[in-house]
Amino acid sequence: MIDALFLDLSGVLYDGETLIPGAREAVERVQRSDLELRFVTNTSQRTRADLLQHLHDLGFTVQDQQLFTAVDAARQWLLERRLRPFCLVHENILSEFADMDQNNPNAVFIADAVDGFNYRNLNRAFQVCQAGAPLLGVGTNRYYKSGDELLMDVGGFIRAVEFAAGVEATIVGKPSAEFFRLVLASTSSTPERTMMVGDDVFGDVEGALRAGIGACLVRTGKYQPGDEQRIEGEFQLVDSIEGAVDYALS
Amino acid sequence: MIDALFLDLSGVLYDGETLIPGAREAVERVQRSDLELRFVTNTSQRTRADLLQHLHDLGFTVQDQQLFTAVDAARQWLLERRLRPFCLVHENILSEFADMDQNNPNAVFIADAVDGFNYRNLNRAFQVCQAGAPLLGVGTNRYYKSGDELLMDVGGFIRAVEFAAGVEATIVGKPSAEFFRLVLASTSSTPERTMMVGDDVFGDVEGALRAGIGACLVRTGKYQPGDEQRIEGEFQLVDSIEGAVDYALS
Numbered sequence: 001m002i003d004a005l006f007l008d009l010s011g012v013l014y015d016g017e018t019l020i021p022g023a024r025e026a027v028e029r030v031q032r033s034d035l036e037l038r039f040v041t042n043t044s045q046r047t048r049a050d051l052l053q054h055l056h057d058l059g060f061t062v063q064d065q066q067l068f069t070a071v072d073a074a075r076q077w078l079l080e081r082r083l084r085p086f087c088l089v090h091e092n093i094l095s096e097f098a099d100m101d102q103n104n105p106n107a108v109f110i111a112d113a114v115d116g117f118n119y120r121n122l123n124r125a126f127q128v129c130q131a132g133a134p135l136l137g138v139g140t141n142r143y144y145k146s147g148d149e150l151l152m153d154v155g156g157f158i159r160a161v162e163f164a165a166g167v168e169a170t171i172v173g174k175p176s177a178e179f180f181r182l183v184l185a186s187t188s189s190t191p192e193r194t195m196m197v198g199d200d201v202f203g204d205v206e207g208a209l210r211a212g213i214g215a216c217l218v219r220t221g222k223y224q225p226g227d228e229q230r231i232e233g234e235f236q237l238v239d240s241i242e243g244a245v246d247y248a249l250s
Numbered sequence: 251m252i253d254a255l256f257l258d259l260s261g262v263l264y265d266g267e268t269l270i271p272g273a274r275e276a277v278e279r280v281q282r283s284d285l286e287l288r289f290v291t292n293t294s295q296r297t298r299a300d301l302l303q304h305l306h307d308l309g310f311t312v313q314d315q316q317l318f319t320a321v322d323a324a325r326q327w328l329l330e331r332r333l334r335p336f337c338l339v340h341e342n343i344l345s346e347f348a349d350m351d352q353n354n355p356n357a358v359f360i361a362d363a364v365d366g367f368n369y370r371n372l373n374r375a376f377q378v379c380q381a382g383a384p385l386l387g388v389g390t391n392r393y394y395k396s397g398d399e400l401l402m403d404v405g406g407f408i409r410a411v412e413f414a415a416g417v418e419a420t421i422v423g424k425p426s427a428e429f430f431r432l433v434l435a436s437t438s439s440t441p442e443r444t445m446m447v448g449d450d451v452f453g454d455v456e457g458a459l460r461a462g463i464g465a466c467l468v469r470t471g472k473y474q475p476g477d478e479q480r481i482e483g484e485f486q487l488v489d490s491i492e493g494a495v496d497y498a499l500s
Contacts, residue, residue: 119367119402126393126402142414143376152369152376156410164392164406 002214002248004036004189006180009051010043011199011221012241014058016146020220024059026245031061033249036187040180040196042070042139042173042203044111044154045090068183070138070173071096074109077136077172083107085136086128088121088157090114110161110169111138112154122160129165137169141203145222174200175207184213195236197244201227209233216244252464252498254286254439256430259301260293261449261471262491264308266396270470274309276495281311283499286437290430290446292320292389292423292453294361294404295340318433320388320423321346324359327386327422333357335386336378338371338407340364360411360419361388362404372410379415387419391453395472424450425457434463445486447494451477459483466494 007013013023030037039062043051048069055062071093078085078100086105087097090113097109108125129135141153158169173179184194191212198204199221208215209231216236217228228237238244257263263273280287289305289312296304298319305312321343328335328350336355337347340363347359358375379385391403408419423429434444441462448454449471458465459481466486467478478487488494 113369115369117369117372119363119365122367122406123402126406127400130393130400142416143380150377150380152373152410152414156372156376156412156414159413160402160406160410162406163409164402166392 001193002035002195003193004038004184004187004195005030005245005248006038006040006183006194006196006208006213007241008174008196008198008200008204009039009041009055011145011223012197012218013055013060015221019058020240022240022242026241027060029245029249035248036189037066038183038186039067040174040183041068042141042154044069044071044138045092045114047093047096048072050092065186068179068186070179071111073172073179073182074111074136074138077170078107078109081107083134085109086124086133087111088113088116088125090116106133107136108133108161109136109138110154110158113157117157122157125161126164129161129167135161135165135167135169137171139173139203140171140175141200143222145199150222174198174203175210177207177211180208180211180213184211195244195248197241199223201230205235206231206233209235216247218244251443252285252445253443254288254434254437254445255280255495255498256288256290256433256444256446256458256463257491258424258446258448258450258454259289259291259305261395261473262447262468263305263310265471269308270490272490272492276491277310279495279499285498286439287316288433288436289317290424290433291318292391292404294319294321294388295342295364297343297346298322300342315436318429318436320429321361323422323429323432324361324386324388327420328357328359331357333384335359336374336383337361338363338366338375340366356383357386358383358411359386359388360404360408363407367407372407375411376414379411379417385411385415385417385419387421389423389453390421390425391450393472395449400472424448424453425460427457427461430458430461430463434461445494445498447491449473451480455485456481456483459485466497468494 085107089111137158140155195214196208197216205215335357339361387408390405445464446458447466455465
């Protein structure tokens with residue numbers, strides 16, 4: 001029995017600009033049911049507003065309060081501690097941090113900066129952390145899929161700075177159990193009656209399981225054959241979000 | 251009793267263009283003794299020829315066969331296996347690999363590329379490794395010192411690709427025990443009667459100790475107070491190469 005369903009975005013609902021077949025109808029079936037629905041993403045190449053617009057353009061009806069992003073979690077973490085972050089992030093989301101003092105930084109936040117991942121910026125992140133500042137990472141994603149290509153994701157760049165500065169990053173998004181608990185707290189469900197659906201066996205599936213939440217791996221997006229054998233624990237394996245919704249509503 | 255002395259270059263003999271006080275005289279004292287002398291470096295921003303010229307310009311007399319570089323070890327590793335490497339290296343040393351076929355690469359070599367460490371190149375390294383190619387790394391150095399600054403070194407970038415592609419790099423330079431054994435084989439000394447002198451507690455000191463070779467940490471170069479407590483094992487700790495040579499000749 002499942003009372004709440006958490007859906008990853010990229011690789012589950014869409015690949016880039018392309019809808020995953022059946023995704024819109026599957027989400028609509030959940031919306032017509034009693035299940036509580038949340039959208040849970042580490043995506044950090046778009047602002048929250050752009051992400052909602054992108055979902056809308058693809059035909060999904062998503063309420064603002066149903067969307068949980070790792071970038072929001074990072075903002076909150078930094079604001080609560082009144083830190084001045086060096087934000088190594090995509091230029092698209094710089095505006096999300098524009099209200100924070102970023103002079104003389106005493107924290108580092110690394111998200112999916114893509115072309116921002118150059119020597120100068122990574123070295124700056126290293127130097128700030130080496131001087132004792134905490135390192136905040138959006139997630140531990142290894143790679144993502146874009147069209148037919150696998151592209152390097154933010155996890156490796158966080159590892160680079162961790163290794164050079166001899167520090168351990170605090171991960172604010174998936175697979176952090178704290179992030180899953182934050183999303184869960186917005187529902188009236190329990191971990192056992194909740195299921196996370198994602199294409200990332202580590203970030204989505206292993207992360208959810210570690211938070212005591214059920215999980216379902218889809219064979220779309222970045223999924224590669226054999227991914228299901230890369231982690232321990234019990235979870236569902238389905239062809240796409242359609243199968244995940246079938247299971248959740250059964 | 252010490253029969254052979256291995257000297258790291260940067261941080262032991264010089265910092266950038268600046269001699270470390272007493273270094274030239276200390277090396278000359280070794281050269282007047284019966285000790286066998288080797289220069290052992292992971293430096294990968296200069297060709298072997300430029301490195302010898304740089305040492306000469308700073309007043310050191312170094313024979314070609316006394317210099318062991320990690321870049322040479324990488325060349326040899328790749329040639330022995332007839333691999334076509336994607337070389338993510340500094341533009342200064344591209345010429346060292348110009349005789350190798352680098353089309354449709356089936357290996358990746360990462361050295362200190364500095365400004366070459368951009369998203370495009372790191373993503374390419376990831377993609378080649380993700381497709382099954384072996385990853386070769388020059389070393390595991392975390393950072394180095396240039397002037398008064400600590401700068402991020404190659405180790406973190408290798409970690410980034412390792413993490414993203416789910417592979418483990420073969421390290422050709424320090425702290426690889428194989429590299430230390432290669433240098434040792436060029437002498438008539440035994441591991442116990444050999445001492446490595448360096449400013450990197452991991453690459454130089456821990457690496458040598460793991461190969462059964464004695465080690466001496468100098469408080470010059472990238473040395474930071476407390477570095478000597480970051481590893482296990484017995485080794486010498488001295489102010490500079492002068493103290494290391496005093497010990498080796500005593």
